[in-house]
Amino acid sequence: MAAKSLRRALFIVNPNARNGRKSVATVRQVLEDGGLTLVDAAPAQGENLSDVIRRMSKACDLVIVGGGDGTLNSAAAGLVETALPLGVLPLGTANDFARTIGIPPDAHEAAKLILSATPRPIDLGEVNGHLFFNVASIGFSAELASELSEKAKKRWGKLGYAIVAARLLARSRLFTAYVEHDGSVEEIRTMQVSVGNGRHYGGGMTVEETATADDGRLDFYSLEVDHWWRLLTLLPSLRKGTQGKWDDVRAFQTTEVTIKTSRPRAVNTDGDLTTWTPAYFRIREKAIHVFAPLDKQQGLLTPIETEVSNDR
Numbered sequence: 001m002a003a004k005s006l007r008r009a010l011f012i013v014n015p016n017a018r019n020g021r022k023s024v025a026t027v028r029q030v031l032e033d034g035g036l037t038l039v040d041a042a043p044a045q046g047e048n049l050s051d052v053i054r055r056m057s058k059a060c061d062l063v064i065v066g067g068g069d070g071t072l073n074s075a076a077a078g079l080v081e082t083a084l085p086l087g088v089l090p091l092g093t094a095n096d097f098a099r100t101i102g103i104p105p106d107a108h109e110a111a112k113l114i115l116s117a118t119p120r121p122i123d124l125g126e127v128n129g130h131l132f133f134n135v136a137s138i139g140f141s142a143e144l145a146s147e148l149s150e151k152a153k154k155r156w157g158k159l160g161y162a163i164v165a166a167r168l169l170a171r172s173r174l175f176t177a178y179v180e181h182d183g184s185v186e187e188i189r190t191m192q193v194s195v196g197n198g199r200h201y202g203g204g205m206t207v208e209e210t211a212t213a214d215d216g217r218l219d220f221y222s223l224e225v226d227h228w229w230r231l232l233t234l235l236p237s238l239r240k241g242t243q244g245k246w247d248d249v250r251a252f253q254t255t256e257v258t259i260k261t262s263r264p265r266a267v268n269t270d271g272d273l274t275t276w277t278p279a280y281f282r283i284r285e286k287a288i289h290v291f292a293p294l295d296k297q298q299g300l301l302t303p304i305e306t307e308v309s310n311d312r
């Protein structure tokens, strides 16, 4: 299917995305010069992006979403249900999914890619019916997301994130979790459990260095550390995605895993708290189609400096 045969693009840009407004005019021009008719749409009262996509599905041939990982997440269900291909404009503060699949960090380049690329199948993760592009976590990072208010994110950015993280770290505790997968059940003591679909998350962290969003696998890791300060020494590995080599990090690949805890714990999907334990995770293989480079390694060849996530 050639990109040129797709004429009408539903065009949704998150107006609150940090890098939203400044790039939109040039990006529109690129897309229209490339032969696309842009159909503008925004959520009505009480709608999310998936509702907009469902409502507009007959009026478009593809969907272009401008924003960060949180914005993409709210479009996921609508994209799966309508099977419309997705073009991504990485306009958020954290654009980890775009990075995972090799979409250029520059919005202008990303727009040109939508015109030239062929949509390719991409997996999504699912936990208790909630879809995610990058990662779902239980424990420390879920608590971090709940403590960091939208207002604080806008006002303090990276600094606010660091302050909240430091406060939380100082009082964080291990919890018991039961991990069921591939015919085994393990009882673990952990500070955080993460289940990744793609490679990058959290504005510069890495689930696993070789993970991709089209390998049909979820990548699990669990931080089974003695003290919170151990996380500081683990940080370089967590950024590179090599944490699995340490004795106090459990890591494996699977297609489904269930995590139970003694009391319900919040689950963070792509930066938002959406469900609770017990949490049943599964891979949704080839769930959507995305305009992306065919070379899976491209994301590695175009390293970008991402700042700490606060487009969540």
Ligand SMILES: [Mg+2]
Residues within 6 Å of the ligand: 123, 196, 197, 198, 211, 212, 213, 214, 215, 216, 217, 218, 219
């Ligand atoms: Mg994967």
